[in-house]
Structure formats: C-alpha cells, structure tokens
Amino acid sequence: MKEFLLLFRGGDAERQQLSPEQIQAHMKRWQDWIGSIAQKGILVGAQPLENGGKVLKGTSKRLTDGPFMEGKEILGGYVLLKANTIEEATEIGKGCPNLEVETGTVEIREIGTMTAM
Numbered sequence: 001m002k003e004f005l006l007l008f009r010g011g012d013a014e015r016q017q018l019s020p021e022q023i024q025a026h027m028k029r030w031q032d033w034i035g036s037i038a039q040k041g042i043l044v045g046a047q048p049l050e051n052g053g054k055v056l057k058g059t060s061k062r063l064t065d066g067p068f069m070e071g072k073e074i075l076g077g078y079v080l081l082k083a084n085t086i087e088e089a090t091e092i093g094k095g096c097p098n099l100e101v102e103t104g105t106v107e108i109r110e111i112g113t114m115t116a117m
Helices: 020-039 086-093
Strands: 002-009 043-048 054-057 062-065 075-083 105-110
Touching: 002 086, 020 043, 020 075, 075 086, 086 105
Parallel strands: none
Antiparallel strands: 002 075, 002 105, 043 075, 054 062
16 A cells, blocks of 8 residues: 545635634544544554644754745645545545635645665
C-alpha cells in the first residue's frame, strides 16, 4: 500500500456562522470520519493545525511570521492514510466533513520516496 496525505483548506468563514450546536455536530462528523478510517486500519495519522507559525525563505533563511493567506488557502489540518491508489484515497476524501461547506477543499497527495542523488 502507498501513503497519501489529505490536506484540508478553506471553509473557516462559513463555519464561523454555525451555532454552538451545529459546531458540535460538525466536529462529531470529523470524529466519525477519522474513526472510520482508523477502523479500516489505514490511518497513519491525523491532526488539526494551529493558525500562524513561522516561514523560512530562501538561501538567506529569512524568518517571518506566518503563513498569512486568504481564508480559503489556510491549511487547517491533515490526514495521512494508506491506500492502494490515488483514486482509492480520493474516494475516502469524498467523505471529509471539510466538503460540507462550499469553500472547503481536500487536496490528495501521494507520499513519495527519497532517492539518492
């Protein structure tokens, strides 16, 4: 099996409009979805990401606060899972609660291997 990283972006502004009860129900759907991946034995890891952080740039290794970007581009978290193909990982991604809002996205990327240069 290969490993795939599912990256979650967007939807924050829309979720801020939810009532406390709706937020609780939404979080339950996240727990259920990630739990279903774990029950299949294909979950490697999953975590939300805090806002903010630091960014290093270029050969000078210039350090700035960030990342700062539009709400639809903010990386909110990830799931690392095992699947046979990117199509299989995509099918799993279709169940992600981040897709319950119009601006939510799930990016699916296969984990590559490091090769000697």
